[in-house]
Amino acid sequence: MHEFSIVQNIINACEAEARKHNSNKISKIGLRIGEFTGVVREALDFAFDITKKNTLAENAAFEIEIVPLKTHCNNCGHTFSDIKEYNFYCPDCNDPLEILEGRELEIKYIDIT
Amino acid sequence: MHIIDMHTHIMQENEKAANWNKDFFNKHKIFAANLMSAPGAGKTSLLEETIKKIKNEFKIAVIEGDLQTTIDADRINALGIPSHQIVTGTVCHLDARMIHNVLHDFKLEGIGLLFIENVGNLVCPAEFNLGEDLKVMVFSVVEGAEKPKKYPVMFHETDAVLLNKIDLIPYSGVSLKELEKNVLEINPLAKIFPVSCKTGEGIDDWIGWLKQQIRK
Numbered sequence: 001m002h003e004f005s006i007v008q009n010i011i012n013a014c015e016a017e018a019r020k021h022n023s024n025k026i027s028k029i030g031l032r033i034g035e036f037t038g039v040v041r042e043a044l045d046f047a048f049d050i051t052k053k054n055t056l057a058e059n060a061a062f063e064i065e066i067v068p069l070k071t072h073c074n075n076c077g078h079t080f081s082d083i084k085e086y087n088f089y090c091p092d093c094n095d096p097l098e099i100l101e102g103r104e105l106e107i108k109y110i111d112i113t
Numbered sequence: 114m115h116i117i118d119m120h121t122h123i124m125q126e127n128e129k130a131a132n133w134n135k136d137f138f139n140k141h142k143i144f145a146a147n148l149m150s151a152p153g154a155g156k157t158s159l160l161e162e163t164i165k166k167i168k169n170e171f172k173i174a175v176i177e178g179d180l181q182t183t184i185d186a187d188r189i190n191a192l193g194i195p196s197h198q199i200v201t202g203t204v205c206h207l208d209a210r211m212i213h214n215v216l217h218d219f220k221l222e223g224i225g226l227l228f229i230e231n232v233g234n235l236v237c238p239a240e241f242n243l244g245e246d247l248k249v250m251v252f253s254v255v256e257g258a259e260k261p262k263k264y265p266v267m268f269h270e271t272d273a274v275l276l277n278k279i280d281l282i283p284y285s286g287v288s289l290k291e292l293e294k295n296v297l298e299i300n301p302l303a304k305i306f307p308v309s310c311k312t313g314e315g316i317d318d319w320i321g322w323l324k325q326q327i328r329k
Contacts (some may be wrong), residue, residue, distance in 0.1 A: 002205055002206050002236070002237035002240060002241070005204070005206075005208065005241075006123055006124075006240075009123050009124060009125075009126055010123055013119070013121055013123070013125065013126075014119075014205060015117055017117060017121075018117075021115070021117060023115070029114065029158070036265070036266060036269070037266060038236045038237060038238065038239050038240050038267070039240070043238075044275045063237070066130055067117040068204065085262060086262060086265045086269075086298065086299055086300070087299075088234075088269070088298060088299060088301055089297075089298060089301055090182070093178070096301035096302055097301075100189070105122060105123040105124055105240070106120060106121065106122060107119045107120070107121045107123055108117050108119065108120060108124060109116050110119060111114055111116050111117075111119050112114075112115050112117060113114060113115065
């Protein structure tokens, strides 16, 4: 359950940003979470509900965009968004694939009042 | 209502501390290796076998991460190697700040090789950079050949995977070939070393590779 550490990081960063804009209430936090991360959406929501009490994000909700895995082959130049069972060999030329998207752990925006 | 664009990495605080650690290691010419695995895969046994073979060549220190007890640090100390135990309580991984805090007190003068033994866990440690030079996974073959596919992120992020307890293959029925195939599908660039900390098989191959990485 490292989601608690991650949520704590999110709240700290968002509170700092809200204070910079003289706000004391965050109503929404937009996140981009890659498919290929060890972060589980339900666990993130659960950890947030517990951790947000007595913070500027007390009444906030997450809006989570899941970023699908996208890979690229440097040898044949092809891009894949549908690799099966996380097989990181290029289906066309068998070279190792590089991850383009899907490892994101990003705070996209906050909505403040 | 007022939307503020942030586009901030969630782990930015951890990354900052990891960069600090990396600078520290570089400045003091310390090679740092982060060891990760599920509980009981054999991280400490691997450290013991590795340390016995190279302690005359490198000045070694170990940082141990565990939820509870100093058993692992005591095992390392018994080999005459300085070790520092981080007891995380309920936290399931080491993060860069915990390592940063240790670097303040743990005397590392003259140390050339620092092993950081992470908390036993196949998920969480994968997302926390520590500022290390090398990520190494220990995986005991009896955990099952399909596990790389079930816990893909850590297998993808690591530089090497040691397949430990190969002496138990005759009793477990696991296929080493299938396991290696699954590891490579997740991470085609991973170096794989089948080893047994019990019999010593394969340990020299791992040590040979480790030395190459240190001298790079």
